[in-house]
Every structure is written in C-alpha cells, then in structure tokens.
Amino acid sequence: MNRVVTLVVAGFIAIMLLSSTLFVVNQKRHAILFSFGKVSEVYSEPGLYFKLPAPFQNVVFLDKQVLTLDTPDAERFITAEKTNILVDAYVKWRIAVPLKYYVSFNGDEARARDRLAQIVKAALNDEITKRSVRDVISGQRAAVMAAIQKKVVGEAALVGIDIVDVRLKRVDYVDEINASVYERMKAERVKAANELRSTGSAESEGLRAEADRKRTEILSRAFRASEEIKGQGDAQASKIYAEAFGKSPEFYKFYRSLEAYRASFNSHGDVMVVDANSEFFKYFRSPGGAAAPAKAK
Structure with missing residues (x-):
C-alpha cells in the first residue's frame, strides 16, 4: 500500500515537473523566455516549447493582436x-x-x-x-x-x-469659438436670405410693371380696334341711311322720328312740355306726316 502511494505521489510530482517544463505559444501571443532573470529566447511562432522549471527559467507572454x-x-x-x-x-x-x-x-x-x-x-x-x-x-x-x-x-x-x-x-x-462661428454662419445665411428676398421683390415688381404695360397696350389696341369697327359701322349705317333717304325721303323722316320718339319716351316718368301741333308730333297726328289743320279764327 505504501508503495502504491509512493508511486502515485512520484507520478504526480513527475507530471508537475513535466508541465513546468512545457509552455504553449498560440497565434495571438509572443513569448519571452528568461533564464535567471535574463532574456534567453523570444518566441513568436505558434507551437509547444520546452524550458527549465522555475526559478531556473520563466516565460512572459505579450499580446500579438492589433x-x-x-x-x-x-x-x-x-x-x-x-x-x-x-x-x-x-x-x-x-x-x-x-x-x-x-x-x-x-x-x-x-x-x-x-x-x-x-x-x-x-x-x-x-x-x-x-x-x-x-x-x-x-x-x-x-x-x-x-x-x-x-x-x-x-x-x-x-x-x-x-x-x-x-x-x-x-x-x-472649441466651445467658445463654436458660438461665434455659428453666429457668423447665421448672419451670413440671414444676409443671403435678405439678398434673395430683395432680388425676388425687384423681379416681381419688374414682372408686374411689364404685365401692366402689356395690359395697357392690349386694352389700347382693343379700344382702337373697337373704335375702328364702330366707325366702320357708323359709316356703313350712314351709307345705308343715305341710300334709304335717297330712295324714300319720307320713309327716312318717319324712321328717324320713331327713333326720336323711342328715345324721348324711354321711361314712364319722362315728361315733355311741347306744343301738340309742333313739327315733332306730326307723325302722331298722321302716319303720312300731314300738317295739322289750321284753327278757325
């Protein structure tokens, strides 16, 4: 029994000694091997390496990652x-x-x-x-x-x-400069906005003036055209009247008298104080326009 215990203890000690002589360097680390406090070797490649047990040799690992x-x-x-x-x-x-x-x-x-x-x-x-x-x-x-x-x-x-x-x-x-920069930027933007408003206002006034000018020109041309057409109509009417007068002077006088009557009595409230025997009412007295009979003396 004592021999078995001795073998187990010896095996454990051997494993401990063996593990203390091995170290692993992986792909994420560097390893520096020290012998009695002095650098003995540097390992950067991954692998299994041997060393003497401490305190004869010891290892320091350094990070290899970025x-x-x-x-x-x-x-x-x-x-x-x-x-x-x-x-x-x-x-x-x-x-x-x-x-x-x-x-x-x-x-x-x-x-x-x-x-x-x-x-x-x-x-x-x-x-x-x-x-x-x-x-x-x-x-x-x-x-x-x-x-x-x-x-x-x-x-x-x-x-x-x-x-x-x-x-x-x-x-x-820095903060103290930021405030002044923002204020300067704000002032520049306000200035640009005011310039745009001023330019827009001037352009709108110009557009309005141009529109008013064109409107005046259009109305002037329309009025001139209407007056020309009216003049042509009046001339045509006068020509027709003249031709009608030349063909039947009496009918022309009758037609003109009817127009005068229509214009004079256009409203129910119109009042005229005229002698009934006057020339104006001759077609009221007789369709032929005969003169009124003379009064007996």
Whole structure:
C-alpha cells in the first residue's frame, strides 16, 4: 500500500515537473523566455516549447493582436491661424519587436499606451500648427494623417511597436469659438436670405410693371380696334341711311322720328312740355306726316 502511494505521489510530482517544463505559444501571443532573470529566447511562432522549471527559467507572454489606442478626450491644438481646435484621434498598433517592447516598458501595456499617446500628440501638434483649420478639416486631411502616421511609425518603431493605422475621428472648434462661428454662419445665411428676398421683390415688381404695360397696350389696341369697327359701322349705317333717304325721303323722316320718339319716351316718368301741333308730333297726328289743320279764327 505504501508503495502504491509512493508511486502515485512520484507520478504526480513527475507530471508537475513535466508541465513546468512545457509552455504553449498560440497565434495571438509572443513569448519571452528568461533564464535567471535574463532574456534567453523570444518566441513568436505558434507551437509547444520546452524550458527549465522555475526559478531556473520563466516565460512572459505579450499580446500579438492589433490593439486600439483611443483617446478618451479630444486634445486642444492651435492651427497656423492661431485658432484653437479640438482633435480626437485613434491609433491601431501591435507589438512588432517583443524584446524591444519589453525592455522599453517592462511588459506593461498601460505604460506603452501612455508613451504612444504622447508620440501621437506630438505628431499632431507638429502637423496642425503648420496648417489652417480648413486644411485640417477637409482640404489636406489625408495629407495630415499620412504625415502624422509617418512620424508616429518612426517613433513607435524605437520601442518595438508597429503602427497599423492613424485616424482623426473628429476635428472641431472649441466651445467658445463654436458660438461665434455659428453666429457668423447665421448672419451670413440671414444676409443671403435678405439678398434673395430683395432680388425676388425687384423681379416681381419688374414682372408686374411689364404685365401692366402689356395690359395697357392690349386694352389700347382693343379700344382702337373697337373704335375702328364702330366707325366702320357708323359709316356703313350712314351709307345705308343715305341710300334709304335717297330712295324714300319720307320713309327716312318717319324712321328717324320713331327713333326720336323711342328715345324721348324711354321711361314712364319722362315728361315733355311741347306744343301738340309742333313739327315733332306730326307723325302722331298722321302716319303720312300731314300738317295739322289750321284753327278757325
């Protein structure tokens, strides 16, 4: 029985010793092997590796994946026009040289992030101070990011970091400038609106004046045409009257008298004080228009 227990304990100890001499490096990590506190080997390829048990040798693992440095708050920078702007950027990075990275930061990712943030801020400051707000926001934004990335890549390589990408997330004015910018934009829009209203009003007045002129011309031409037609009608009527007068003077006199009667007695309230024997009523006395008989003396 004691022999069995001894064998089990010995087997357990052997397994523990064997497991302490093996370590696995997967595709997501680097491994640095230390011998008595000094770097012995660096492993970046995935696989199963052997080492001496601690404390003779120990392993430190570093992340091989692409990491993101995202600044929590936008940084303030001054452009070439001495204008304050807020810039929010992010960086994609990874550990390229594990040994150099470990020596620089003792494997502490927080320290590496702080150092990388300082590098990015210095590069941003160098590039933004040489350019205008317009260039940073839109005009030369791609060139700004390319220049920043070039500087950051060079600085980061010294500490074993590979920069994958650098991007500007947001470029904006500081709050105190935003208000003045909005007011200026508002004033410009109001000015443009007033100019459009003024132009529209002038054009509408011109259209109205043109319409009134054309209306006057149309009415004038219509009146002239109507007067010409009326004149032609009167001339035609006069001609007909003249022909009728020439054919039957008595009938013409009778017709004209009837028109005079119609015009004189057009209303029931019309009153005329005329001698009944006057020439005006001769066709009332006789259809032939004979003179009234003389009164006896």
